[in-house]
Amino acid sequence: MTDATANCLFCRIIRGEIPAKKVYEDEQVFAFEDIHPQAPTHVLIVPKKHFAGLKEAEAEDAELIGRCHLAAAKIARQRNIESGYRTVLNVGPGAGQSVFHLHVHLLGGRALSWPPG
């Protein structure tokens, strides 16, 4: 295991070392409830493969990033929030990224204003 993977919060959640409310899992993707929800639905969808974020993604990660979004769509459908939800990638500290393992936020279940802050 690399240092990045050993110490990464989301890798540790995927491994079950830190508890989280799992929402969805398949071979490549893991999803769990955000600990500080910003909407009635606030789920984080992450690839099981560790990479820091969109800036660090490589061409080979394209399918994984797509799979995370498709998992978000599936969860949104299950939760009946399809009248309006948002998928968000915060990229870099200036955009609020605080965990450096790529994650898609799925936010929904309330009206969402635009533009985001």
Ligand code: 5GP
């Ligand atoms: P970011 O700010 O990097 O885009 O998103 C990180 C998200 O992870 C935040 O929304 C934050 O609430 C969530 N988070 C941080 N620590 C934990 C944790 O230990 N468990 C869970 N479930 N979510 C966390």
Ligand code: ZN
């Ligand atoms: Zn990680």
